[in-house]
Amino acid sequence: MVLLRLDSHALSRSRFALSPLAETLGAAIALSRPCTDPWLAPWHARHQAAFRAVLDADPFARGMVALIGSTKYLPDHVSLSPPDGMRTRLHDELAQMALVPDQALGKSLRLAVEASWERHDLGAWLTGRNWAARTAKLFQRLWDTHLAADWPRRRALLERDVSYRAGLLAAYGWPRAVERMNRHSAWVGADAIRFSNRPGHDRVVGPQGMLFVPYTRAARGSWLCEAPGLPYALVYPARGTGDRPSVRPGTRDQALARLLGTGRAAILRALERPATSSELAAELDLSLGTVGGHLAVLREADLVVGERTGRRVVYRRTDAGEVLATGATAMPDTGTPLGGRPDGR
Known part of the structure; x- marks a missing residue:
């Protein structure tokens, strides 16, 4: 170690x-x-x-x-x-x-x-x-x-x-x-x-x-x-x-959009990394009110949760949200570490 x-x-x-x-x-x-x-x-x-x-x-x-x-x-x-x-x-x-x-x-x-x-x-x-x-x-x-x-x-x-x-x-x-x-x-x-x-x-x-x-x-x-x-x-x-995901016919993303609605599906995908409502609005080019409404529905469905850090509320996917968005039950593995001194190697 x-x-x-x-x-x-x-x-x-x-x-x-x-x-x-x-x-x-x-x-x-x-x-x-x-x-x-x-x-x-x-x-x-x-x-x-x-x-x-x-x-x-x-x-x-x-x-x-x-x-x-x-x-x-x-x-x-x-x-x-x-x-x-x-x-x-x-x-x-x-x-x-x-x-x-x-x-x-x-x-x-x-x-x-x-x-x-x-x-x-x-x-x-x-x-x-x-x-x-x-x-x-x-x-x-x-x-x-x-x-x-x-x-x-x-x-x-x-x-x-x-x-x-x-x-x-x-x-x-x-x-x-x-x-x-x-x-x-x-x-x-x-x-x-x-x-x-x-x-x-x-x-x-x-x-x-x-x-x-x-x-x-x-x-x-x-x-x-x-x-x-x-x-x-x-x-x-x-x-x-490092790239914007595209939604192609027949993909999981399109199915997620049909299930949740385009806006809520986009927010759930964007929360691969935790974010505030303002950050989500800027990234997705949506109004703050629209993002807030979608987050409320996702919270009620237990797909996202908000955590207060200082004066900010940062939203992240719950385990259920992670499964729905990715099919995975845990955060995706970041793979074999690289390194100038990679993981001590």
């Missing part, structure tokens, strides 16, 4: 952050693998051709993406802590990435190869110099092609997750705020977060605190960013998806 140990100073200075770099990393990993998530299928299909064209034209890009998509140890240069909290820009993260020297990067890549479940020949593609700068250029291209146009919507989804957890923090403290950030995360004792159930050494978080960074669930898993001089950052999948 891997624990992140935080003293009182670390707790008081821990905070949430956003990372376009983490979003790009998650998208690259998702596009490098077959799509098994129906929520992501439309996005995955739209971007596959352009993604493959980039990899086919550049052996370095192909080798780097293949490695980060098939290892339990993400190379350090792609898993750096965001430098500016909620205002972090990709430009600044890539500038930070480009500074990693080849010697350090080579060592990190070899560790990633050792932790991979596939065979990799670094010598076949790790040629030339300035590998970190070349990776930064690749990530910029992936961002421009696959994410930039959709970033405002994705950012809103991530901010909604942060808002929800910040409300839990204000009302109940860090133990509730970190609950279910990944499959194993939980507060342990008086001063520690359980990051993983797997064997590994504990980390001691210093007085600068640590960052909690959501990303849309284009990939699955969570990872720990750690580098000298930077705070630890736990990157975790926000509850929700």
Whole structure:
């Protein structure tokens, strides 16, 4: 079991952050693998051709993406802590990435190869110099092609997750705020977060605190960013998806709409991640009164429940609502964790 140990100073200075770099990393990993998530299928299909064209034209890009998509140890240069909290820009993260020297990067890549479940020949593609700068250029291209146009919507989804957890923090403290950030995360004792159930050494978080960074669930898993001089950052999948689900004839979504009505079905689907009525109204482009009326019906049917966190009421699906919306009896598994230090691996 891997624990992140935080003293009182670390707790008081821990905070949430956003990372376009983490979003790009998650998208690259998702596009490098077959799509098994129906929520992501439309996005995955739209971007596959352009993604493959980039990899086919550049052996370095192909080798780097293949490695980060098939290892339990993400190379350090792609898993750096965001430098500016909620205002972090990709430009600044890539500038930070480009500074990693080849010697350090080579060592990190070899560790990633050792932790991979596939065979990799670094010598076949790790040629030339300035590998970190070349990776930064690749990530910029992936961002421009696959994410930039959709970033405002994705950012809103991530901010909604942060808002929800910040409300839990204000009302109940860090133990509730970190609950279910990944499959194993939980507060342990008086001063520690359980990051993983797997064997590994504990980390001691210093007085600068640590960052909690959501990303849309284009990939699955969570990872720990750690580098000298930077705070630890736990990157975790926000509850929700990286693409708008479409309602197709004959799908479960269409059947749900016939059963509950289009508006109530949309709200139940949107509550894959807890939200306030105002957040639901903004996301679904509905009036606040309409959302309130639908929520009242869903509450009476015991499909959703509202919990007060500070001055806000945050709605979530009940177990019955989860079954009706997804057919699952528990929150969907976020998959095998990834990681710069993935679940301590």
